[in-house]
Structures are given as structure tokens and as C-alpha cells.
Amino acid sequence: MFEPKRLHPITIAFSIIKNIKDVIIPFVIYIFLFVLRDGKDDIIQIGSESAWLRASPIIFLGVALLIMVTSALVKWLRYTYRVEDMELRIEHGLFIKKKRYIPFERIQSLDFSESVLHRPFGLVKVKVETAGGNLDQSEAEMSAIYKEDAIAIKNLITEAKASGKLSEDQQSEDIGIAINESILYKITNKQLLFFASTSGRAGVIVSAIIAFFSQFQDFIPFDKIFKEMAHIARAGYILLSIIVIAVLLLSWLLSVIIAYLKYNDFTLKQVEDNLVITRGLLEKRTTTIPLRRIQAVKITESPLRQPFGYASVAVEYAGGSITDDKSEGLLMPVVKKRVIGTYLEEALSDYSFNVDLIAAPKRAKHRFYFVKLIQTFILAAALSVWLWPYGLLSCILVGGAWVLGEFQFRSAGWNITDSQLVCRYRDFQQQTVFMKKDRMQSLDISENWFQKRAQLATVATAVMSGGVGAAGVRHIEKEDARVIYEWYRRKKHPRKVNNPGCLI
Amino acid sequence: MEIRPPARRISARGLKVWCITGIIHSVLLWLLIIGGGVIVYIFDWPIWYIVAAAILVLIITVLNVWIVPNIRWRRWRYEVREEEIELQHGIWITTRTLVPMVRVQHVDTVQGPLLRKFKLATIEISTAATRHEIPAVDVNEAEQLRHAISRLARVAEDDV
Numbered sequence: 001m002f003e004p005k006r007l008h009p010i011t012i013a014f015s016i017i018k019n020i021k022d023v024i025i026p027f028v029i030y031i032f033l034f035v036l037r038d039g040k041d042d043i044i045q046i047g048s049e050s051a052w053l054r055a056s057p058i059i060f061l062g063v064a065l066l067i068m069v070t071s072a073l074v075k076w077l078r079y080t081y082r083v084e085d086m087e088l089r090i091e092h093g094l095f096i097k098k099k100r101y102i103p104f105e106r107i108q109s110l111d112f113s114e115s116v117l118h119r120p121f122g123l124v125k126v127k128v129e130t131a132g133g134n135l136d137q138s139e140a141e142m143s144a145i146y147k148e149d150a151i152a153i154k155n156l157i158t159e160a161k162a163s164g165k166l167s168e169d170q171q172s173e174d175i176g177i178a179i180n181e182s183i184l185y186k187i188t189n190k191q192l193l194f195f196a197s198t199s200g201r202a203g204v205i206v207s208a209i210i211a212f213f214s215q216f217q218d219f220i221p222f223d224k225i226f227k228e229m230a231h232i233a234r235a236g237y238i239l240l241s242i243i244v245i246a247v248l249l250l251s252w253l254l255s256v257i258i259a260y261l262k263y264n265d266f267t268l269k270q271v272e273d274n275l276v277i278t279r280g281l282l283e284k285r286t287t288t289i290p291l292r293r294i295q296a297v298k299i300t301e302s303p304l305r306q307p308f309g310y311a312s313v314a315v316e317y318a319g320g321s322i323t324d325d326k327s328e329g330l331l332m333p334v335v336k337k338r339v340i341g342t343y344l345e346e347a348l349s350d351y352s353f354n355v356d357l358i359a360a361p362k363r364a365k366h367r368f369y370f371v372k373l374i375q376t377f378i379l380a381a382a383l384s385v386w387l388w389p390y391g392l393l394s395c396i397l398v399g400g401a402w403v404l405g406e407f408q409f410r411s412a413g414w415n416i417t418d419s420q421l422v423c424r425y426r427d428f429q430q431q432t433v434f435m436k437k438d439r440m441q442s443l444d445i446s447e448n449w450f451q452k453r454a455q456l457a458t459v460a461t462a463v464m465s466g467g468v469g470a471a472g473v474r475h476i477e478k479e480d481a482r483v484i485y486e487w488y489r490r491k492k493h494p495r496k497v498n499n500p501g502c503l504i
Numbered sequence: 505m506e507i508r509p510p511a512r513r514i515s516a517r518g519l520k521v522w523c524i525t526g527i528i529h530s531v532l533l534w535l536l537i538i539g540g541g542v543i544v545y546i547f548d549w550p551i552w553y554i555v556a557a558a559i560l561v562l563i564i565t566v567l568n569v570w571i572v573p574n575i576r577w578r579r580w581r582y583e584v585r586e587e588e589i590e591l592q593h594g595i596w597i598t599t600r601t602l603v604p605m606v607r608v609q610h611v612d613t614v615q616g617p618l619l620r621k622f623k624l625a626t627i628e629i630s631t632a633a634t635r636h637e638i639p640a641v642d643v644n645e646a647e648q649l650r651h652a653i654s655r656l657a658r659v660a661e662d663d664v
Contacts, residue, residue, distance in 0.1 A: 318632070441607045442602065442607065442634045444601045446598060448596055449596065462631075462633040490606075
């Protein structure tokens with residue numbers, strides 16, 4: 001453990017694959033631009049010049065591959081890690097040698113994940129998360145080491161930390177069977193299927209496909225294709241709509257499969273003062289969230305799941321790295337809403353989940369759809385005129401806006417229990433956010449001219465988080481907003497009661 | 505019951521700075537209009553294009569130079585106490601902000617060339633999640649405030 005070690009050689013393959021991923025699009029564009037076009041215009045061929053152009057992709061590819069392989073090899077050769085003096089020491093770099101020594105006390109967690117390529121060799125990818133540090137990247141990453149080594153390091157760290165605090169001699173073989181561990185939640189097969197089939201990724205995939213094609217519009221002769229398609233289309237809109245539906249269905253199916261693989265065997269455990277989440281079928285992922293770094297708890301009910309009484313629970317937590325993966329703080333992907341409290345009351349004992357919310361007043365109702373109605377009405381009118389008569393279909397939007405506003409009104413609510421503020425609101429999904437007073441970074445109450453006249457106000461607050469830590473509730477009683485504002489105000493020290501005035 | 509608005513207003517010179525900023529923006533817009541006018545003249549396009557644009561810019565000028573800065577200035581209030589910072593601002597939407605001193609991570613004062621000429625500065629207050637600013641405060645006062653806030657923020661120790 002103390003002598004410098006290299007990562008598993010498979011790292012070389014990883015970085016080559018990653019590099020290929022990075023250059024594949026420019027390369028494809030290059031081929032479209034020079035090779036295919038050149039192939040068509042046979043007339044302009046002038047001797048050796050075109051031969052060079054013809055061969056260029058192969059040369060290009062060869063050089064690129066050579067660079068990739070050598071750089072990956074050098075990177076692997078120069079990257080070493082070791083454990084020494086209660087520090088994790090990583091050294092890398094060819095010309096400029098970079099040394100990164102991370103003291104154990106600063107390491108917040110080691111997160112393991114294993115992809116399909118890791119599995120057969122018994123490898124894991126280790127992410128070192130430290131308290132504070134950069135938000136946009138983890139402190140260090142070891143892309144492939146043997147699982148035993150990873151666990152050994154983890155044990156060393158926990159031991160070092162424990163001996164710092166309690167001087168415990170306890171040696172646990174595997175951190176997985178540590179001293180205090182309890183499973184809080186485990187997804188059932190039925191829940192997983194329900195979750196996968198209602199996951200909102202279908203839309204994302206469709207738009208990704210559209211984005212992909214619009215990217216290559218310049219290179220693929222869409223006009224030609226469409227002209228040929230036009231004959232078919234004229235033959236029947238039915239065919240076209242069948243294709244559209246098939247694409248939608250296929251992308252939905254794809255999203256179901258992705259969600260099924262990603263959230264398979266989702267387990268939430270409490271290990272000492274941490275929440276540990278493991279999930280994934282092909283790629284196993286472990287995330288550790290220290291309890292004291294949790295800033296807020298968020299219950300999300302999507303329109304598809306709410307009717308069945310299901311919700312998902314996530315936490316906002318400080319530290320950790322922002323990844324493109326939104327599921328980072330997810331505690332329970334799908335769970336009956338009314339039993340959330342019983343699942344979490346022990347781990348998150350300072351939160352109270354069963355509270356009654358105070359709704360927005362009736363007279364605030366039309367505020368929720370007024371602006372939306374005007375916006376969609378203008379849009380629908382414009383579309384109807386422009387694309388008469390099919391544009392008339394856009395009138396559905398107006399109805400949709402009204403329904404959304406109605407539901408947003410029903411969602412709006414708040415509650416204060418001791419030092420906890422709950423805000424419930426709806427963007428499209430209903431969000432219920434539980435925050436402790438000492439985690440809220442600031443509080444805004446705002447009123448526009450209309451709200452002022454109706455004695456209404458909007459409340460917004462924010463917690464520290466890797467993503468958007470904002471929450472709030474719109475159009476509640478002004479008096480209620482004042483209550484929240486006064487609640488958030490610091491209790492003054494007794495000695496300062498007599499002198500509460502301005503500082504300067 | 506209304507919440508008492510914060511006590512302090514920002515510097516009266518701040519209003520002047522905003523008016524000047526408005527004038528600069530408007531001058532740029534008017535230059536565009538003049539340029540447009542020349543093009544309309546050269547290409548012999550219908551004159552009402554440019555007239556409509558000019559009226560629009562006139563309205564924007566009035567808003568930018570007089571109305572908006574005045575309302576903004578009148579609305580802007582702040583108060584720094586030992587335990588918390590309170591702000592009030594907004595033209596169409598009035599926002600009241602409460603930032604507990606324990607949440608303040610750092611304070612900056614920022615000065616552009618215009619603010620410097622008028623001996624003003626903007627105070628930027630950052631928490632772990634949000635950023636707030638008090639625009640156009642007298643330089644000396646801003647210095648004092650910055651010191652006071654950073655001192656108080658350090659005193660009011662609390663775990664985040």
C-alpha cells in the first residue's frame with residue numbers, strides 16, 4: 001500500500017476510447033466535407049492532389065491514433081498513487097510533474113463505480129470527494145484499480161479517521177459491513193418497472209435525435225430525401241404518423257431500458273453518519289452522502305406518478321462534484337408518498353415529513369394562470385393565422401396553460417414547524433422542499449403591483465447545493481409571507497434587545 | 505402588519521450615476537437611429553420605419569434616463585445590523601431580502617470608472633448559494649460596511 005502503484009493497464013484502453021469519443025464528430029464532419037464530396041465531383045480530379053485528399057482520412061486517422069495511443073500510454077506510465085503518512089498521494093504528468101497529496105481528514109468519501117469494462121477484471125473507478133474544494137470536479141479520480149485495493153484504501157481512511165476520534169482498533173474487513181449499518185430502502189421489481197416506464201427521459205431522447213439530425217443537416221441531403229419522401233407522404237399522412245409514433249414508442253422503450261439498467265437494485269443504506277446509495281446493473285455505482293452535509297430534502301411528484309401516490313425523494317447536499325448526472329442526490333427513485341416519513345425519520349430525524357401545509361388563498365388562484373393564458377393565447381392566435389387551419393390545433397395550448405395554472409395553485413403551500421420550512425410548488429412536477437432554518441442562505445419576499453393590491457406575496461429561498469438549490473412558493477397571503485420572514489430573522493441576543501438599531 | 509422597510513437609502517449621487525448610464529445607453533441607441541435614417545435616405549425606403557423606431561427610442565430614453573432610475577433609487581433601501589442584512593429593491597417587483605450574518609461568506613466592493621468618478625462603490629455580498637449587491641454606496645461608507653460585515657460574519661460563527 002505504501003509503495004507507488006500504477007492504475008490497472010486497462011486505463012490505457014479507457015483513455016483511448018474517451019479520446020476517440022472526443023474526435024469522432026469532427027472526424028465524421030471531415031469525411032463528409034472532403035471525402036464524400038470529392039468522390040462525387042469526379043471532374044475536378046487533377047492528378048496527385050486528389051490522391052492526397054483521398055488518402056488524407058487514412059493518414060489523419062493513423063496520426064490521430066498514434067498520438068492517442070502514445071499519450072494514453074505515457075499518462076498511464078506517469079500516473080502513480082500511494083498511501084503514505086495518512087495521506088493519499090497521487091503523482092502524474094510528463095513534463096510538469098503534478099503531485100496531489102490529500103490528507104485523510106479532508107477526504108469526505110470515496111465513491112466507487114464499475115462499468116461493464118471494469119467488471120470482468122474486478123476493477124472499480126474511485127472518485128475522491130473532499131469537503132469544500134472545487135464544485136465542478138472531484139478532487140481526484142482513479143479510473144481503474146483493483147477492488148481489493150480500493151476497499152483497503154477506504155478501510156485505511158475510515159480507520160485513520162476513527163482513531164483520530166475514538167482511537168478504535170476495530171478492523172473491519174469490508175467497509176460494507178461497518179459498525180452501524182441499516183438498509184433504509186430497497187427498490188422492488190414492481191417499483192423499478194413503474195419508475196422506468198414513467199421516467200421522463202423519452203422526451204430528452206427524442207429531442208436529442210432531432211438535435212443530432214439538425215446538426216448534420218448541412219451534410220446529409222435532406223432536401224433530396226424529403227422530395228422523395230413527399231411522394232410517399234402525399235400517398236398518406238397515415239404512414240408518416242405511423243413513423244412518428246413508432247419513433248416515439250421506440251425512444252420511450254429505450255428510455256425504459258436505460259432507466260431499468262441505471263436504477264436496478266437501488267439501495268439506500270445508512271452507514272454510521274453517512275447515507276450510502278448503490279445502484280445499477282451494468283454499471284454499479286456507489287454514492288456516499290454525509291448526513292451533516294445535507295442541506296435540504298426534496299420530494300418530487302411527476303404528473304405521471306402523482307395519480308398513483310408515488311413520489312421520488314432527493315437531497316441537496318454541499319460538496320461533491322457537479323456531474324451531468326442529475327440523480328446524484330437521489331435517495332429513493334420511487335416510493336409511496338405517505339410512507340416517506342417512516343423510511344427517513346431515523347436517518348433524518350431533525351426533519352419532520354408529516355406536516356399540514358397552508359395553501360395559497362382562493363383569490364390568488366387566477367394569478368397562477370393569468371400570465372400563462374395571455375402568453376399562450378397570443379402564441380395560439382399567431383399560429384392559427386400563420387398556419388391556417390392546422391394552426392388552430394395550438395388552441396390546445398391555451399387549455400393546457402389553464403390546467404397547469406390550476407394545478408400550480410393547488411400545489412402552492414407552506415409550513416413552518418420549529419426550525420423547518422416547507423415549500424411546496426409546481427413547475428411541471430410538484431416539488432415539496434424541506435429546509436432547516438440554519439441551512440437557508442437567504443430569504444426573499446417579493447410583490448409586484450398586482451400582488452400588492454391583492455395583499456399577496458411570493459417567497460423564495462436558496463440552500464447551498466451542487467445544482468439549483470432554490471425553492472419558494474408564489475402568491476401566498478402577504479401576512480403569511482411576513483410570518484416566514486419574521487421566523488427567518490435571527491433571534492436577537494438578549495443584550496442587544498435594547499439596542500437593535502442600525503450598525504452604521 | 506407591514507414589515508418595516510430597511511432604514512438606509514443609497515447615495516443620492518447613485519441616482520446621478522444611473523441617469524448618466526441611461527444617457528450613455530440612449531446616445532448609443534440614437535446613433536443607431538441616425539445610422540438607420542441615413543440608410544433609409546440612401547435606399548429610399550418608406551420614412552415611417554425610422555419614425556416608428558425613433559418614437560420607440562424616445563420612450564426608452566425617457567424611461568432609462570428619468571423614470572426608471574428615480575423609481576429604482578426611491579425603492580432601494582438597505583440596513584446592516586449585527587445579526588442580519590436587509591435589502592429592498594425592485595421597480596415593478598419589490599423584493600425584500602434577508603441575509604443572516606452567519607451565512608455571509610465574503611464581501612467585495614466593486615467600482616467602475618463612473619462610480620469611481622462619483623466616489624461611489626457597489627458592495628457585493630456572497631453566501632454559499634446566493635449573491636446580493638448594494639449598488640452605489642459612498643466609498644467611505646462602503647469600506648466601513650465591508651469591514652463591518654466581514655468582521656460580523658466572522659464573529660457570528662456557525663456551521664454551514
